[in-house]
Amino acid sequence: MKKLLIIMVLFCSFCKANAQAQELEQLALNIEKLAQFKQILTNLKKAYEILYGGYTTIKNISEGNFNLHQTFLDGLLKVSPAVQKYKKVADIISLQLQIVKEYKAAFSRFKNNTLFRPEEIEYLSKVYSNLFSKSLQHLDDLATVITDNKLRMSDDERLQRIDQIFTGMQDKLVFLRQFNSNTAVLGIQRSKEKNDVDVMQKLHDVK
Template structure:
């Protein structure tokens, strides 16, 4: 009887140990399943976050590339010259001013070179003034050509019109200066001729040399 009790006790102890072990395994399995579910959720969240980031990056990349293409189209357009710019009234005025400048300086220079009231040194000075004006007028024409020629400068129509206005102003200043210069030189020649005539009259009438 005593042995039977001992065997029963050992059986119960063994059974209890196995049950406890099984319970621990079940708990560990449940724990692992929970961790696996959490891990899957983490992976799912990471995937979702990546998709959001990728979508955002793709959108930004598309926008930036689109903006660059639009910007490139805009810049390429600045190489072109619109008909409105080419037909701008000031373009014709600039060319006409250059024509008048050359015409008027040549007429004046030829007249002054034949005038005895100027010395050779003074004639050379007049020639240098006219030469500088002529060279500057050619520079303005070159500038105008660049502004109204396609594929020369990247400028908007407004900028091209502003540049043409500035060239017109410079050319107008040159022509006004030339006319004032010719006028002053002509007055000087008249004054000298008048003085020479007076001196000659005094010498003829009274024998007085001035």
């Protein structure tokens, strides 16, 4: 009986010691988990600070770039004196005046030539009117290119555009002169044919 009692006391002591050991082990685990959780929170805080700092930096940079970009764009609205004094600007205006002068003179001659029928005169009028309108469009384009706050273009782009307008105006003057020449040739041919008919009529005394 005494032996059994001793065994029971020893068993209880063992259970108690075992329970304490488990509690200590659990406590150690809890402490370790707490430390890990604290480290996780620390890492998250650092990550947030990095992200926020990066976002702020990017935001500031982007705003700075936008301001620079806007300044650059505003600068493109200004026309430099070099562009405004470009020789072809005056040449374009001179070409347009030449077009007007030559088409008016030619149309006046053709209109007073009885060898051209009314419908032909009307056709000539439409051709000249269309040509004049397109030459005015070139002048409008030129005015837009050399005027501040109209277009966002660099000086090189403006000069290239002026060159294109100059070429377009040249082409129209070349067309006008060729058209006038062809029409004049037609008038000469008709005049010659009429003269030939008149001569034949006189020879045969049928007039």
